Amino acid sequence: MPAATTGLAPSPALADSQGQISRISRIALGDVIHRSARRFGARTALIEGEHRMSYGELDAATNRFAHHLLGLGLPSGARVGMLCNNSIQMVVAMLGIQKAGLVWVPINTALAVDAIGYILAHAEVRHLVIDTALHAKPALRALLDDTGVAPLLCVLDGDTPPAGIPTVAQAIAQGPQTLPDVAIDSGQLALIMYTSGTTGRQKGVMHSHASVHSVLLSNMVEWGSSPERADVWSSVLPLFHCGQHTVLMSALAVGGTLVILRGFDPGAVLGAIERHRISVMVGLPMMYGALLAQPQRAARDLSSLRLCVYAMAPMSRTLLLRLLDEFCPNFALVSGQTEMYPGATIFEAHEQRKRFGSYWGVGTLVNEVSVMGDDGALLGPNEVGEIVFRGPNVMLGYYKDPEATANAQRFGWHHSGDLGKLDDDGQLIFLDRLKDMVKSGGENVASIKVEEVLLRHPGVMNAAVVGLPHDHWGEAITAFVTRRPDAQSPLTEAELAAHCKAHLGGFEVPKEIVFLEALPMTSTGKIQKFELRQVHRGYYSRR
Incomplete structure (x- = not known):
């Protein structure tokens, strides 16, 4: 298996005659904010409560965090874990990890302690960015002590960090503000994101800088965003999941503003839409139902909303039509999975009043979607089979699991584990799950x-x-x-x-x-x- 697939080292990169790594044509996730800062420097990138951070400030902070990590002696490709809920500090640390040429390993904060321990061990994480409130939990703190993982704390408003443990705020308070001179190849491992496997143990899904980056431009076009439009995006879903991470990176690439919320509270979300003039909302069907039913909704000015994206599941016809009439004029369903970085399919806004049911729509601009039989043959309209994908946003593979990787990529397609069919118009309909x-x-x-x-x-x-x-x-x-x-x-x-x-x-x-x-x-x-x-x-x- 190639080095980029194992995660043990970056794949070879081009070098100039002096032996310096060329940045002429690389694709690197850290470069997204570096380039956006050069164009949108004074524009607001992130909002969290009363805190605002411009593109220039975000670029400087992430550079400093990258230099801090490199100062710890971490080699290229080393895994840095993250156990955080949404915050500006989390975004700073995440982008700093990417700029340092290290591998980001986000962990679901709702997992049981033994599952967190498994991920830390399996990914060979030795340094972990963790919220102070989570670090204060005795079981988690004991796990870190037992495994020797070095914590670096995200300290949020109201938190009191323990003495002697460095914080993200301290790391970005000093040091160079310039982009680190680090060798990063486009195909190099950028992140390992763990998703539940059907065997009960989490699988580490590996993505390169290029595979994640490839879908960002597609998202911008599919969602109608542009630098001139300067959309304000919601960040309600957890950033440790691929869905909100791809929203974050797409928004930063196009010069948008992210309003970061720490969890879903219908009243708070409605208030944020009105106050910050959010124009692109991303949520789950259950969230939109709760927003529609919130008593304060009628009194809120939601006129800034131009597009609401929903994910994970279709909505009932009754709920969807009410939302289109009473909440936002445009809804679109975007699907994907950790292995196929979202979006992979889109049920477009202009289709929402035409078709109802479990529609996933069509492949996005960078994806090819089809339905396959057990023998590897692609099936025609209205024939039921497994939903399969091709595209540059497919995973490198499962970390330390070549057998599962080969099974997921047989016949030259990524196998989703979902059952579906294409209708006569080429619209994909989800039917059931092959995986439990x-x-x-x-x-x-x-x-x-x-x-x-x-x-x-x-x-x-x-x-x-x-x-x-x-x-x-x-x-x-x-x-x-x-x-x-x-x-x-x-x-x-x-x-x-x-x-x-x-x-x-x-x-x-x-x-x-x-x-x-x-x-x-x-x-x-x-x-x-x-x-x-x-x-x-x-x-x-x-x-």
């Missing part, structure tokens, strides 16, 4: 991981976890369980829910636990999850 993955509230949850926890309980005979349609969550994690007949006392839902909360991240805990006399099985003893999804599809609508 539930997409709930913006998070991917491996059903097998939840099942393994359920099966650890002595009162459980068998368990199956599926995602069922839910107006708020998109898909609600739902556990179907059979009890052990020899248990001393009947297992209760509350008892099993407490067991799950003790062993899973909060977003992984089932929303409902349903006890059945028996689970549907094939003749070979395999649980028929498709039947569970079909029979119980209306479970939450009936409640």
